[in-house]
Amino acid sequence: MKVGIVGATGYTGVQLVQILSRHENAEISFVTSQSYAGRQLAEVYPHLAGLDLVLTEYSPALLQRCDCLFIALPHGLSGPVVADAREQGVKVIDLGADFRLDDAGTYQQWYGSEHSHPQWLRQGVYGLPEINRAKIGNAQLVANPGCYPTTVLLALAPLADKGLVNPGSIIIDAKSGVSGAGRKVSLTTHYSEVNDSITAYGVASHRHTPEIEQELGKFFNAEVKVSFTPHLVPMTRGMLSTIYASLSKTVNEDELRAIYQDYYQGEPFVQLLSPGQWPKTKYCYGSNRCFLNLTVDQRTGRLILVSCIDNLVKGASGQAVQNFNILAGLPEDTGLAGMGMMP
Numbered sequence: 001m002k003v004g005i006v007g008a009t010g011y012t013g014v015q016l017v018q019i020l021s022r023h024e025n026a027e028i029s030f031v032t033s034q035s036y037a038g039r040q041l042a043e044v045y046p047h048l049a050g051l052d053l054v055l056t057e058y059s060p061a062l063l064q065r066c067d068c069l070f071i072a073l074p075h076g077l078s079g080p081v082v083a084d085a086r087e088q089g090v091k092v093i094d095l096g097a098d099f100r101l102d103d104a105g106t107y108q109q110w111y112g113s114e115h116s117h118p119q120w121l122r123q124g125v126y127g128l129p130e131i132n133r134a135k136i137g138n139a140q141l142v143a144n145p146g147c148y149p150t151t152v153l154l155a156l157a158p159l160a161d162k163g164l165v166n167p168g169s170i171i172i173d174a175k176s177g178v179s180g181a182g183r184k185v186s187l188t189t190h191y192s193e194v195n196d197s198i199t200a201y202g203v204a205s206h207r208h209t210p211e212i213e214q215e216l217g218k219f220f221n222a223e224v225k226v227s228f229t230p231h232l233v234p235m236t237r238g239m240l241s242t243i244y245a246s247l248s249k250t251v252n253e254d255e256l257r258a259i260y261q262d263y264y265q266g267e268p269f270v271q272l273l274s275p276g277q278w279p280k281t282k283y284c285y286g287s288n289r290c291f292l293n294l295t296v297d298q299r300t301g302r303l304i305l306v307s308c309i310d311n312l313v314k315g316a317s318g319q320a321v322q323n324f325n326i327l328a329g330l331p332e333d334t335g336l337a338g339m340g341m342m343p
């Protein structure tokens with residue numbers, strides 16, 4: 001399949017190029033950039049030396065050259081590109097947040113502006129393959145999930161599916177590496193602000209909250225409210241969420257582990273670790289895997305889940321390629337079989 005990448009110079013865009021340039025069933029037809037149009041991508045990112053891809057400014061005419069389009073633009077910018085692609089019958093995988101929420105009012109409340117193409121909101125299929133595989137296969141527009149929601153939903157899905165957690169009890173304490181904020185320079189992400197330090201941000205206001213609530217709500221068939229606090233930590237890649245919740249009935253740890261083994265049986269990218277072995281972001285550095293573990297605190301009876309991913313791979317570009325594989329009818333791990341990097 002011929003693919004195009006809009007926003008190829010960003011961190012998720014360049015990660016897409018890295019994965020797709022080695023993908024046996026994808027051919028990159030074009031890569032776009034506003035700031036670097038006319039330059040070789042390998043000039044902007046010398047680690048791609050040897051790859052002959054010239055950056056071009058986006059125009060709708062480019063879409064004739066692809067079967068599937070990846071959009072890796074900052075949120076708020078995907079609408080017109082999605083409209084062009086839909087007009088020309090090109091399938092879209094949007095890595096940004098613009099088509100993840102079902103409701104235009106919720107979008108406006110959390111993103112601070114009116115949605116440019118509300119008519120497309122309900123047609124975007126939420127692209128978390130382990131949960132939504134059947135719908136993704138027929139989608140014209142896949143809304144690739146946010147990185148924090150990916151860690152949280154993969155951790156909670158097996159229990160939410162069985163109604164075993166109390167939906168009002170969920171507290172999420174999450175940490176992200178700085179690449180989660182993208183390549184652009186900002187005061188909050190420059191070296192001397194971030195290094196040797198850790199901070200919470202978006203407290204009680206982060207825009208991934210409604211995304212998590214929306215997708216969890218589908219399991220419970222009811223409105224769900226979660227407490228979600230993200231933190232920025234001084235590392236480049238990686239994301240780890242620790243989730244606390246109360247169980248809706250007494251289930252012992254062995255039974256819980258059996259539920260996870262069953263739910264994720266045959267899933268190449270989700271792995272429950274052995275008892276007492278806790279997820280570490282390095283286990284998934286550069287890979288499309290999510291590592292999970294859980295316990296029940298015997299003193300409080302509370303469930304504790306820990307989940308980690310590489311924010312740029314399972315949290316963005318790897319998951320986007322997993323969705324592409326589903327759309328293309330390919331084995332889901334095509335081009336994604338790599339392991340993480342340790343140490």
Ligand SMILES: NC(=O)C1=CN([C@@H]2O[C@H](COP(=O)(O)OP(=O)(O)OC[C@H]3O[C@@H](n4cnc5c(N)ncnc54)[C@H](OP(=O)(O)O)[C@@H]3O)[C@@H](O)[C@H]2O)C=CC1
Nearest residue numbers: 007009010011012033034035072073075096180182183316
């Ligand atoms: N970073 C992460 O871990 C994750 C990111 N995402 C989402 O993926 C999307 C891309 O993120 P990321 O790669 O980190 O972002 P970056 O800031 O690293 O890259 C953004 C890209 O968009 C282009 N761009 C910026 N502004 C404009 C504009 N006004 N018009 C056209 N092109 C523009 C840039 O191109 P240029 O400057 O060359 O013109 C660049 O290629 C975002 O929606 C983000 O929220 C999702 C999950 C995880």
Ligand SMILES: CC(=O)N[C@@H](CCC(=O)OP(=O)(O)O)C(=O)O
Nearest residue numbers: 075095096097146147176180181
């Ligand atoms: C560290 C950091 O700043 N992370 C980003 C999340 C990246 C992401 O998943 O963003 P989208 O929802 O736009 O895809 C943030 O908190 O906004």
